[in-house]
Amino acid sequence: MxxxxxxxxxxxxxxxxxxxxxxxxxxxxxxxxxxxxxxxxxxxxxxxxxxxxxxxxxxxxxxxxxxxxxxxxxxxxxxxxxxxxxxxxxxxxxxxxxxxxxSSAMQEVVVVGYGTQQRKDITGSISSISSAAIKNQPAVSVDQLIQGRAAGVDVSQSSGAPGGRLNIRIRGASSLNAGNEPLFVIDDVPVYNNSKDPSGTSYGTFTPTNALASLNPNDIESIQVLKDASATAIYGSRGSNGVIIITTKRGSGNKMSVDYNGYYGVQTIANKLDLMNGQQHAEYLNDWAASRNLPAPFPDPAAIGKGTDWQDELFRPAAIQNHQVSLSSGKGNLKYFISGNYFNQDGIVINSNMKRYSFRVNGDAKLSEKVKFTQSLSFSRTVNKSVPTSGAGSGNVRSVGEKIYATSPTVPVFNEDGSYVDYWYNAAKAESPVASLLTIKNKLAGDNLLGNMALEYKPIENLTFRSLIGINLMSRNNQEYYPRATTYIGGLLGGLGMIGERKVTNILNENTVRYTKTFREKHNLELLGGFTWQKEQDFSTTTEPSGFADDRLGVNSIGSATGSTIIGSSLNEWAMASFIGRINYQYDNKYLLTASFRADGSSKFGAANKWGYFPSMALGYRLSEEPFMEDVKFVSDLKIRGSYGLTGNQEIGSYQSLATVTTSNFYVFDNKLYPAARHTRLANGELKWEKTAQWDIGIDLALFDSRLRLTADYYKKDTRDLLFTVDLPAYSGYSSALYNTGGLQNKGFEVNLGGDIFTGGFTWTADVNFARNKPQVTSLGRATSTTLFVGYPPGNYLGYVYDGVFHNQAEIDAQSAQTNVKPGDAKYRDVNKDGLLNADDRIVMGNSLPEFIYGFNSVFGYKNFSLTVFLQGAAGADRVENTGLTDPSDSGNKSVNLLNRWSPSNPNSNIPRAGYSNILTSTYQLMNASYLKIRNVQLSYTFSSSLVPGFGGSSVYLSGQNLWTKTDYVGYDPDGGGDYPTATTLMFGINLKF
Missing domain, CATH: 2.60.40.1120 (Carboxypeptidase-like, regulatory domain)
Incomplete structure (x- = not known):
């Protein structure tokens, strides 16, 4: 028991x-x-x-x-x-x-105007460029990172100089006289790629630099390119040229991380021109002199040998280096990203250089459950030492490219006494190319403060108020001096100097309210409304003295200048007030609607048209969410979208609607001079925005768990009320005036295809984009033009049809259109068959705009190794190349193509003889500027934490930029930069993570 x-x-x-x-x-x-x-x-x-x-x-x-x-x-x-x-x-x-x-592209968060959206919910046409795609690229500015990476975005090189500007066109040019550059929005602050540099001397000595070079590319987190009206209409009067939204890095991670990123490289000229050597040019000049019955300047050309290669004298291997340290943390209620950067690029042309010093602080502070404070602030200082490039005027100051052609290889660099040679046979406005470039003093220093502060308040669930204050402060100082002893213009004027100062203050205030709500499970609604205000003040002064007693002091002794001094100053102001609104609605994750509206009031336009109104609407339909698509397993996402809207362009100078007066005139009364004033521009109270109406139809497709991705768009843009400078009759007392007249159309298609071709141990990811744009002038209205024609695109080359040369006297006697010609002279076609050769025989012989552009990026990975190959190209563009092919009156060098010129001993050639004088712009100078470039090849190795404890994720890399170009163009670069050639760069870099 x-x-x-x-x-x-x-x-x-x-x-x-x-x-x-x-x-x-x-x-x-x-x-x-x-x-x-x-x-x-x-x-x-x-x-x-x-x-x-x-x-x-x-x-x-x-x-x-x-x-x-x-x-x-x-x-x-x-x-x-x-x-x-x-x-x-x-x-x-x-x-x-x-x-x-x-990582799926469909889940990607995309920054749009005044907010973000998931990629799958986007109804507009937007291209995204992530920080991973542009990592470790030795770019001076953000526009270089965009080239070839976004469909429909044409980026061309204006100059290869350090800090040189690039031209960006999104879906073609929307204007003829107003600006065509897109609007950049950097951390919510709208800016234009307008250098705001002080002007150079009155002799055209200065080429503006790239305003975007002040932004450190290493700080960029993502780039979004907004292309259609649905995406850009929220920016209203500034959206017709597209919008590029740049977001910089912010604090992330659960602990503080320290990163160092640095590289060092060497640049060399990408392509040397194939020009005559000393002996060849001496023989050419002998022929040239004989054609004018002059004695031969070179009795023994063979004795000259190769002579001087002026390209070797003016170009050099040049170093480029970049060093950046950043601190970042996303832990807790205070998140931050802090970076400091030093960039130094020597130019491949002697005596050119750019340095940039930049510092950034981005912070996010959670003050309470309802209040959040964010700020982005960057300061940069850029210092450019430049040489004359495009923009040098009247031959008094020659660009680098002109110096190459203008100087004969028969001339040595130095005289026997060691001084520079500065004169040669039949030279006009001669100077030593080397001495002039080495002694020209051209220094541009710029300070830029760009940033914002914003406060967010959420009084209740789903409702957010946000107020932002943004600033963009710019200060520029330009100093130039052209010595008496070594430059033609300096010798002519006894030394020429210039000091320019410019200060720009741009202030922005944005106030928005956002409401988001999901109801009945299938309905998702976002409402945005707001008011923005922006104002800019731009003040500049210039002083241009001449007649200096001593070259050594230059502009540091303006008081001693005895020549005339040109003094100028200007003040420009503009302001804009705007109301914005947008609705995003989604039903059942498959029916999408976006509607936006913006009203802009600008001081730039006439009293009757201060306000402009810019609506847009877009619809999207995700077929992949339909029940009948459930069995189609290989389709991850399929969306059809369409949009229509109006955008504008206000990029003209201030006060264009107002009459202007000059006080630089004098009148004679009683045999005495009296100061007087007169009107220089008519008032136009009706002046208003250009307006661009654009519709877009697109498809987004993802297959095989998003391993294959396709985006395609077809669009049409019609711009009306063009801001066009119209010539006025002389009896009006004015030469021209700005009116709204004429029209321009762009239409085309874009395709972007990307895929994760191999995954696993060996990976291969590839992306290719292709775009074709067809522009045409639809109306000139009251304007007249000698280069613009209705039905043709802008950018035309007008000229004669080149039919070779007159091989003998019999061919000359058999025609009557050309008179006073000799055998070996150029033969041009009598297009209208009237027996005369005149302006009526000119044709539109080519166009400077490419017919299509493309880019291809391929990334291979194996274990810790990664290889990136990036190609970019353009086709269908033409260039007119006069220098080196024609026969100017000076002794400039020539292309080796002229070695096969017509002569009595070579009568069958179709290249004109030396000394021919009937030079006309024709198809002889027209060249196909199509090209394919290897833009970047990069091999990197990433260290694992097991291999290098404490440095996991760190990497080293070798990179080559602008390595190879396939083209028939005979100039320096079909992509531009002829007056300052582009460079090939080889570099080594390291990225350390602590």
């Missing part, structure tokens, strides 16, 4: 103790789930105890609470658009979790 009693008691005790033991194992775990990219709380995220059905979801503030059965178990966290995570509990009671966004 006792035994049975004790056994029963023991069983009861065990039965009592088991629940207590199980209860002891249970533990409550709480925490907050946020997004890695922006720190936003993630409501509705799923939290599951692995191996059980025990689960919960986060609340509207991203907080969760779960009672787990195993305190050493694992939590599984999932959220749409983010990577699923497994986190060990390890007995903890509080676990905060940071979620990383999915």
């Amino acid at each position: 006792k035994k049975r009693f004790f056994s029963t008691l023991l069983m009861l005790c065990m039965a009592y103790m088991l629940p207590a033991e199980a209860q002891e194992k249970k533990r409550v775990v709480t925490g907050t789930i946020t997004a890695l990219q922006n720190g936003e709380k993630l409501p509705g995220a799923s939290v599951l105890e692995k191996g059980t059905g025990n689960a919960t979801k986060t609340d509207t503030l991203g907080k969760y609470r779960i009672s787990v059965t195993d305190p050493n178990g694992t939590l599984v966290i999932s959220y749409v658009g983010f990577k699923t995570q497994e986190v060990k509990i390890n007995g903890q009671s509080s676990i905060d979790i940071v979620m990383e966004a999915e």
Whole structure:
């Protein structure tokens, strides 16, 4: 009995103790789930105890609470658009979790005007360039990073000089006289790629630099290119040329990280011109002199030999280096990104250089559950030492490219006494190319402060108020001096100097309210409204003295200048007030609607047209969400979209609608001079924005779990009320005036195809983009032009048809259109067959705009190695190349093509003889400027933490830029930069992560 009693008691005790033991194992775990990219709380995220059905979801503030059965178990966290995570509990009671966004392109968060959207919900045409795609690129400015990476964006090189400007056209040029550059929005502050540099001397000595060179490319997180009206209309009167949104890096990660990124490279000229050597040019000049019955200047050309290669004298291997240190943290309520950068690029032309010093602080502070403060601030100082490039005028100051041609290879660099040679046979306006470039002093220093501060307040769930203040402060100082002893213009004027100062203050205020709501599970609504205001003040002064007593002091002794001094100053101001509104609506994750409206009031336009109104609408339909697509497993996403809207262009100078007066005139009364004033421009109170109406039809397709991705668009842009400078009759007393007249159309298509071709141990990712744009002038209105024709694109080359040369006197006698010609002279076609050769025989012989552009980027990976190959090209563009092919009156060098020129001993040649004088712009000078370039090849190795403890993720790389060009063009570069050639760069870089 006792035994049975004790056994029963023991069983009861065990039965009592088991629940207590199980209860002891249970533990409550709480925490907050946020997004890695922006720190936003993630409501509705799923939290599951692995191996059980025990689960919960986060609340509207991203907080969760779960009672787990195993305190050493694992939590599984999932959220749409983010990577699923497994986190060990390890007995903890509080676990905060940071979620990383999915790499799928459809889940990508895209920055749009005044907000963000997921890629899958976008209804407009937007191209994205991530920081990974532009990592470790030795670019001076952001526009170099865009070239070839976004469909429909044509980027061409104006100059290869350090800090040289690039031209950007999104879906063609939307204007003829107003600006065609897109609007840049850098951390919410709208800016234009307008250098705001002080002008150079009155002799055209200065070429503006690239305003975007002040922005450190290493700070960029992402670039979004907004192309259609649905995406750009929210920027209203500034959206017709497209919008490029640049977002810089912000604090991320759960601990402070320190990164160092640096590279060092060497640049060399990418392509040397194939010009005559000393002996060849001496023989040419002998022929040239004989054609004018002059004695031969070189009795023994063979004695000259190769002579001087002026390209070798003016170009050099040049160093380029970049060093950046950044600190970043995304932990807690204060997140920050801080960077300091030093960039130094020597130009491949002697005596040219650019340095940039920049510092950035980006911060995000959570002041309370309802209030958030953000700020972005960068300061940069750029110092350019430049040489004359395009823009040098009247031959008094020659660009680098002109010096190459203008100087004969028969001339040595130095005289016997060691001084520079500065004169040669039949030379006009001669100077030593080397001495002039080495002694010209041209220094441009610029300071730029760009940033914003914003305060966000969420009084209730789903409602956010945001107020932002942005600033863009620029200060520029330009100093130039052209010595008497070594430059032609300096010798002519006894030394020429210039000091220019310019200060620009741009202030922005934006106030927006955003409401988001999901209701009845299938309806998602976002409402945006706001008011913005922006004002700019631009003040500049210039002083241009001449007649200096001593070259050594230059502009540091203006008071001693005895020549005439030109003094100028100007003040320009403009302001804009705007109201914005947008609706984003999504039903059942497949029907999409975006509608926006902006009203802009600008001081730049006439009293009757201060305000302009710019609406847009876009629709999207995601077929992949339809039930009938469920069995089509290989389709990950399929969306059709269409948009229509109006955008504008206000890029003209201030006060263009007002009459202007000059006081630089004098009148004679009673034989005495009196100062007087007169009107120089008519008032036009009706002046208003150009307006561009654009529609776009597009498709977004992702296949095989988004491993293959396709985006295609077809668009049409019609610009009307062009801001056009119209010539006025002389009796009006004015030469021209600005009116709204004429029209321009652009239409075309774009395709972007990307794919993860191989995954696993060996990876291969490729992206290719292709775009074709067809522009045409639809109307000239009241304007007249000698180069613009209705039905033709802008950028035409007008000229004669070249039919070779007159090989003999018989061919001359057989025609009557050309008179006073000799055998070996150029023959031009009598197009209209009237027996005369005149302007009526000219044709539109070519166009400077490419017919299509393309880019191809391929990334191969194996273990820790990565190889990137990036190609870019353009086709269908023409260039007119006069220098080196024709026969100017000076002794400039020539292309080796002229070695096969017509002569009595070579009568069958179709290249004109030396000394021919009937030079006309014709198809003889027209060249095909199509090209394919290897823009970048980069091999990198990333260290793992197991191999190098504490440095996991660090990498080293070798990179080559602008390595090879396939083209028939005989100039320096078909992409531009003829007056300052482009360079090939080889470099080594390292990226250290601590």
